[in-house]
Amino acid sequence: KAGVTQTPRYLIKTRGQQVTLSCSPISGHRSVSWYQQTPGQGLQFLFEYFSETQRNKGNFPGRFSGRQFSNSRSEMNVSTLELGDSALYLCASSLATAGGIGYTFGSGTRLTVV
Amino acid sequence: DAKTTQPNSMESNEEEPVHLPCNHSTISGTDYIHWYRQLPSQGPEYVIHGLTSNVNNRMASLAIAEDRKSSTLILHRATLRDAAVYYCIRARGGSNYKLTFGKGTLLTVNP
Numbered sequence: 001k002a003g004v005t006q007t008p009r010y011l012i013k014t015r016g017q018q019v020t021l022s023c024s025p026i027s028g029h030r031s032v033s034w035y036q037q038t039p040g041q042g043l044q045f046l047f048e049y050f051s052e053t054q055r056n057k058g059n060f061p062g063r064f065s066g067r068q069f070s071n072s073r074s075e076m077n078v079s080t081l082e083l084g085d086s087a088l089y090l091c092a093s094s095l096a097t098a099g100g101i102g103y104t105f106g107s108g109t110r111l112t113v114v
Numbered sequence: 115d116a117k118t119t120q121p122n123s124m125e126s127n128e129e130e131p132v133h134l135p136c137n138h139s140t141i142s143g144t145d146y147i148h149w150y151r152q153l154p155s156q157g158p159e160y161v162i163h164g165l166t167s168n169v170n171n172r173m174a175s176l177a178i179a180e181d182r183k184s185s186t187l188i189l190h191r192a193t194l195r196d197a198a199v200y201y202c203i204r205a206r207g208g209s210n211y212k213l214t215f216g217k218g219t220l221l222t223v224n225p
Contacts, residue, residue: 004157033212043158043201043215056212090157092213100146100165103213105157 002026004093004106012112018079021109025072025093031055032074033103034066037088046089049074050096078111086113118202123220126192134187134219136202141182146205148213149176149187151198158201158215161187197223 005024013019025032034046045058049068066076072093078085088110092103119137126132138147148163162169162176164185169176175188189196201218 035213035215042217043213045212045214048212058212092157100163102148102160102163103150104160105150108157 004091004104006089006091006106006109008109009107010110010112012114013081015081015083015113017081018077019081019111021076021078021089021091021111023074023076023091023093023106025074025091026104029093029095029104030072031094031096032068032072033092033094034074034076035090035092036060037090037108038086043090046076081113083113086111117214118204118216120200120202120216120219122217123222125222125224126189127224128194129191132189132192132196132221132223134189134200134202134221135184136186137184138202138204139183141204142206144206147176147178147182147185148203148205149174150201150203150213150215151196152201152218153195153198159198161200163205192221192223194223194225197221 007022031050033048035043037043047066048056052068063079068074088108090108092105094101094103146163146165149161150158152158162174164176164178177186199218199220201215203213
């Protein structure tokens with residue numbers, strides 16, 4: 001079966017611009033989470049959506065937002081980009097939100113802000 | 115937040131078993147232990163998870179201490195493809211469920 005698909009794979013943006021990243025979860029998975037990975041901070045949780053509702057949010061500024069559609073696909077938006085937003089953004093999907101369920105990650109979108 | 119402690123790095127030889135330790139001394143009764151690994155230039159990959167009992171799957175085994183304050187991921191025969199960063203995660207259920215990654219253990223496999 002198809003895995004988690006993230007588009008685009010690479011992106012270069014200018015400081016001050018905004019960007020939208022897309023994530024298509026595994027068919028049947030209703031939970032989608034987003035993570036930011038940088039060399040300095042490692043993997044950090046951004047937010048999680050389940051059935052179109054944000055269930056959990058990490059400690060990121062309001063410039064980072066997301067949404068989930070009825071087909072479980074999710075988008076993440078970052079407004080007013082800063083140089084420090086350069087990172088690998090990872091999406092993960094799961095059947096449900098529960099500690100006993102594993103997540104499947106996509107390969108990520110590499111965002112570079114110049 | 116959920117904290118686990120892992121060695122920064124470990125080294126193994128190909129075709130030998132590898133035991134990756136993890137301490138989670140403040141674990142609560144409903145927390146699961148998850149292991150993920152991340153190969154270079156890829157997203158994390160689920161390896162295994164457990165609650166109280168030892169678990170086995172095609173990738174690895176998970177041994178959980180009786181008091182649940184520590185666990186060990188066991189790769190029975192390491193291959194070069196197993197070289198990765200391994201993350202031990204304490205996963206809480208419910209509406210606040212999320213994976214909180216630490217720095218993980220960088221596993222090097224020597225041919």
